[in-house]
Amino acid sequence: MRSRVAHGRLRAVDCTAARDVPGVLGAWSATDLPDLPPVAILDRLSKDDAVAGREWPALVKDRVRYPGEALAVVVGEDRYRAEDGVAEVNATIDPLPAVVTPSAALRDDSVRLFDGLSNIALRGEAGTPVDPSVWQDAAVVVEAAYRQQLLMPSPMECRTILAVPEGDRLTVWAGHQMPHRLARSLAASLRRPADRIRVVVPDTGGAFGSKSAMFPEYLVVAYLALRLGRPVRWIEDRLESMLVATRGRGQEQTVRLAADTEGRLLAYELTIDADAGAYPHLGVTLPMITASMATGAYTTPHVHATVRSVLTNTMVTYPYRGAGRPEATTAIERTMDLLGRRLGIDPVELRRRNFIPSDAFPYETPTGRRYDSGNYSAALDLALRTLGYEKWRAERSRRHDDPDALPLGIGVSCYVERSGGEAGLLHEFGSVEAHEDGTVTARCGAASSGQSHETLFPALVAEALGVPETHVRLIEGDTDEQPEGVGSFASRSAQVAGAMFQHAAGLLVQEARERAAESWGLPVDEVDWADGGVHAASGGPAATSLGDLVKATGPLRVEDRYETSVAFPFGAHVAVAEVDPDLGTVNVLRLVAVEDCGVVLSPATVHGQTLGSTVQGIGQALYEGITFDDVGVPCLASGFLDYLLPTFAEIPPVDIRHTRTPNPGTPLGAKGAGESGCIGAPAAIVNAVADALRIADPGLLQTPLTPDIVWRAARAPGHGEGVR
Incomplete structure (x- = not known):
């Protein structure tokens, strides 16, 4: 109730x-x-x-x-x-009065959500304050304010949990991204030994970050199952999910960017007031990711980002696909276009002048990030060639001179994101076990919610061992099968768990070679591994398959904890948008997404991840956003008629391309690939609309770009005065 x-x-x-x-x-x-x-x-x-x-x-x-x-x-x-x-x-x-935005919650006369405590739950900063002389001496300084609206993750399947008492143990079935975290949280909350809680995650229909926490409903279900001594189940319906599932984004930002006469960046200042929701959970730390990624792809000598995480009368904000990086990208990329208009420099040329050079990596940013590798110019160049940039520029000019033509704009967004997670979470546990029949079982602490683990991981292990993919069975999402694990989030599946499987397969090969060498009386360096078996290097008769080796020497299983480093995928999005100023409608005619996620392990999977996240970026730019009534209740009575998602009919042609800069942090070379689209697409689309309408004040275009917002922006004083 x-x-x-x-x-x-x-x-x-x-x-x-x-x-x-x-x-x-x-x-x-x-x-x-x-x-x-x-x-x-x-x-x-x-x-x-x-x-x-x-x-x-x-x-x-x-x-x-x-x-x-x-x-x-x-x-x-x-x-x-x-x-x-x-x-x-x-x-x-x-x-009581409700506050549903950070600005409302920060007013001196605002009600406090917790008596005697401030509505500010966390303060933080990245970089160092910029000396006032930098702003005073700069040839140009631009300022803007942006709102990143609250979004709903909207997975295909809502949250689910089934708690089953079994003697002195409790087995929990749930759609979840981090089964071991859920098991630990339940054990701690219910004051039960950790080995008395088993969590099993079956096939899960999407998550996007929204299924990685302990929720009130999960705790109540587990508690009542133990109290009643019988299974208890909760399945969230869609309206319930829209009302009380986690939120994403939710930032109010102000920015200041300084440059010299040639457009070289001198200083960047980002101020963030973030909506943390009603209770301090992981959402209070998310804007620190935004702050640390503030510089984007550019060499900016002086950077300072400040954060206030603010409690509001909304459901808690939590990681949602991109988690802090879309907010950082939108702030810097929209401001780069504003700077380009002020200086009369083409936005593409402005970006090229300020990119971190490809020979500067690893690169330490002023906010404390260490970018591992990159070639930002190559990604942008590929995006522009794929789009046919000059052709569209000519069409834009033609329409500008034709009073009867709908205005057309081109928007660019270059991004750098962080994948794998933060310090303390950049590892995964797993094992590889060979059986007498020649099959292999691979176990890990991850849990798929649509990332194709079932095909990707067995294929990776099979390739490393030289056995058929059909011989490899994956087991994950079960805390009994794999006692330790981290989970699936932060685009870490290939980068961390995939690298762990490659590492574990290598350990199994080494163990097999040592066993064979002992059996044959040979030095280990005279035993080779090929085609799923061991062979004497001298070419003699000594050779055996993996299954026969297990029969002869006993069970063969290796397990380990593998740790890697944070990685920084990057890319460029370019959008072409047609705007009807009389109706306020936006028609995205073309969208090119270039992503660099290092070594691509599965092209089909990466393509699907990029397309899916790009569609979510389109949703943020044009359609999605939670609105509230006068007393702070979301206006969601009609479900997805009140909260719009882009459907097939609203998705423009999306051309996905890749550059490949391997991750130097692991031999596998893969970086995260799951979140790029929703990081790069929103700013590209908004920049295209601002370009079409020649909007000088970016504050006129706040997402989502509903017809009302676009219509009003097209009629605001100063409309059409932006410099091409």
Whole structure:
């Protein structure tokens, strides 16, 4: 039973009538479950001031802080009886003013979400403050303000969990990206030994970051399964998901960029007020990723980014595909176009003048990032050739001179992203085991939610061992099968787990060679591995297959923890957009996405990941965004009629190309490939619209570019005065 208000003091919850509904097994509020623990927060946040005094209850105890927050839980023999029970729960809430944006929550007279505590949960910075003389002496300084709206991850499958008591153990089936994290969190919260909790992740229909946490519903389901001694299941429906699943993005940004007369960047300043949602969770740290990636692909001598993570009456903000990098890219790339217009320099030429040179890597940014490798000019050049840049520039000029033609614009966005995760998460556990029948079992701590692990990982192991792909079986997403693991997030599947499998396969080959050498009485360096078996290097009769070696020498399994370094994929997006100023509509005619994710292990998988994330970038630019009513409740009564996603009909022709700069951090050479599209596409599309309308003030175009926003921008004072 969920709150219908965004903010208020809870006076009472009465579950009496719900318990009398036929088929209802029980109904409880927080008062009925005094030993129900709060939601566990990640270890690295739990000791921080952000969390102190801001506990996230699994069921509301005294104060509702976001719409849809759970007030009571009803368990029924089936979903229908449980929902009938929920309808009979009565709650009394005294409404309080709600704040749903960082700027509203930061006002001096704003209500505090936690009495006696500031709405600012975290402050941070990257880089160092810029000396005032840099701004004073610069030939040109441009300033702008941007809003990165709150987005919904909207996976195909909503959240799911089934908790099954089995003797002294609890088995949990869930759609999740990090099974071992969920197991640890449940064990800690329920005060049970870690080996008494098993988490199994079956096929999962999408996640995009939204299924990597411990949620109130998960904790309540597991708690009640133990209390009742029987299986308990929760399957989130779509409207429920839209109301209370995690949010992405949600930043208010101001920027300042200085350059000399030739367009060489001198200084960049980025100020971020980020929407963390109602409770401090991982979302409070996300804007620090934005701050650290502020410089993008450019050599900027002086950079300073400051962050405030602000609590609001919305569901918690959490990593959503791209997680901090789309926000950084949009800020710098939109401002680069603004600078180009101010200086009268073509935006492509301006970028080329400021790219980090390909011979400067590894490159230390002023914000503390160490870019591993890159060739940013090559990616942009490929994007422009693929688009036919000069042809479209000519068409843009022709339309500008034709009063009856719809204006057309070209937008460019170059990006650098971070893949693999942050320090402390750049490792994975796994094993490779050979069997007597010649088959191989590969295990790892990841869990696929659409990244093609089932085909990619067996193929990688098969290639390393020289055996058929059909002989390799992958097991993942089961904490009993693989006792330790990290998970799937931050575009780390190929870069980290893939490198781990290559490493483990190499260890198995070495072990096989040592066993064969001992059996044959040969030095190890005289035993070779080829075609899935061991062979005497001298070409003698000694040779055996992997299966026969296991039969002769016993079980053969190697397991290890493999660690790599953070990687920095990059690329360039170019968009062509046609705008109807009278209707405010935007028609993206062409979109080129060039990505460099290092060594491509599976072209089909990478293509699908790039296309999928690009479509999500299109959604952010033109369609998606949560709107709220006057009391802070999301306007979502009609589901996806109120929150628009781009459908097949709205997707323009997308041409995906690749440059290949190997990752120097692993022998595999792969970088992350799952998030590039939603990082590069939004700024390219918005820049194309600004170019078409010749918008001098970027603040007129805030995403999503709805017809209303575009129509108003086209009629604002100064429209059409931007310099080509």
